[in-house]
Amino acid sequence: MAIKPPRWYFSLRSPYSWLAFRDLTERYPDVADAIEWRPYWEPDEVSNRMLAEEGVQLPYVPMSKEKHFYILQDVKRLSTERGLTVAWPIDKDPNWAVSHLGYLVAQDEGRGRDYIGAVSKAxxxxxxxxxDRKVIAGVAEELGLDPDRVANAVDDEKLRARGLDILREMERDGVFGVPFFIHRRDKFWGIDRLPAFVETVRAARAVGATTSTTRTEGTES
Structure with a gap:
C-alpha cells in the first residue's frame, strides 16, 4: 500500500484555518510547498443526501453557544498576537460548497493558494x-479567474463529484475539525499543533534526503 503524503485539511469558514494558513505560508513555506492541501466543509443538502445513501457520515457536531463565545475570545487573542484584526462575518444559512468547490477551479488554474488567501481575507x-456567489465572483475576478465558473462551481456536476471524493477521503482520514494535519500515522488537530506537524515533516524529508545521498554515493563507488 502506498504511503499517503503529508497533508492538511483547511476550511474557508474557520478562523483557525485562516490563522493556520498564514502561519504555514509565512513561517513554514518549505512545508507548505511539500504537503497536500485539502479543503474541508460541511456538505450542502444535495451532497449530504448522496453521502448518506453511501452510508458515509461525517463527524460534524453543531457548535454550542459556550464554544462560540470561547472562539470569539480565542481568535481575537490569536489574531492580536499576529498583528491582525478580525472582522466577524454574519452567516445566514450559508452553503459552504459555493466557496470550497470554487477552490477546486482555482486549484486547477494553479491559483489555489492565492484563492484561499483572498477568500480568507474577504x-x-x-x-x-x-x-454569496457575488463575493466569490469578485475574488475570482481579482485573481484573473473566470468569475462565472468559480462562483457557480457548485452547479458543475463534475466538480461536485470531485468534492464528494474529497469528503469521502476526509471521512476515511478521521478528520473531525480544522485545521487538521496528517503525517503517516500521526494526526495533529488545531493551530497549536502546527509546529509539531512541521517538525515531523521536516524530519522525514531530512531522512529521505540522507538516504538518497547515501544511495547515490554507493552507486558511484
Whole structure:
C-alpha cells in the first residue's frame, strides 16, 4: 500500500484555518510547498443526501453557544498576537460548497493558494459572506479567474463529484475539525499543533534526503 503524503485539511469558514494558513505560508513555506492541501466543509443538502445513501457520515457536531463565545475570545487573542484584526462575518444559512468547490477551479488554474488567501481575507478581515456567489465572483475576478465558473462551481456536476471524493477521503482520514494535519500515522488537530506537524515533516524529508545521498554515493563507488 502506498504511503499517503503529508497533508492538511483547511476550511474557508474557520478562523483557525485562516490563522493556520498564514502561519504555514509565512513561517513554514518549505512545508507548505511539500504537503497536500485539502479543503474541508460541511456538505450542502444535495451532497449530504448522496453521502448518506453511501452510508458515509461525517463527524460534524453543531457548535454550542459556550464554544462560540470561547472562539470569539480565542481568535481575537490569536489574531492580536499576529498583528491582525478580525472582522466577524454574519452567516445566514450559508452553503459552504459555493466557496470550497470554487477552490477546486482555482486549484486547477494553479491559483489555489492565492484563492484561499483572498477568500480568507474577504471573510475574516472584511467580514464578507463567502457563501454569496457575488463575493466569490469578485475574488475570482481579482485573481484573473473566470468569475462565472468559480462562483457557480457548485452547479458543475463534475466538480461536485470531485468534492464528494474529497469528503469521502476526509471521512476515511478521521478528520473531525480544522485545521487538521496528517503525517503517516500521526494526526495533529488545531493551530497549536502546527509546529509539531512541521517538525515531523521536516524530519522525514531530512531522512529521505540522507538516504538518497547515501544511495547515490554507493552507486558511484
Amino acid at each position: 471573510r475574516w478581515e472584511h467580514g464578507h459572506d463567502i457563501a
